[in-house]
Amino acid sequence: MIQDQLSRGHRIIVILRALRIPSSTYYDWLKWHPKSRNRRRIKLKELVQVLWQR
Numbered sequence: 001m002i003q004d005q006l007s008r009g010h011r012i013i014v015i016l017r018a019l020r021i022p023s024s025t026y027y028d029w030l031k032w033h034p035k036s037r038n039r040r041r042i043k044l045k046e047l048v049q050v051l052w053q054r
Contacts, residue, residue: 002026 005015016023034042 002012002015006012012026013023016026
């Protein structure tokens, strides 16, 4: 939704205000990366699902 509004030329600050999202939350989200433990859990879950489907 945000990307759609940005492509239409709206400023991010205006969009965030309309959605009542603090700008710091948005910029923190942009920098977020899953931790290594979470990445391993996701890979393990995918592997278990593949094996279970066989």
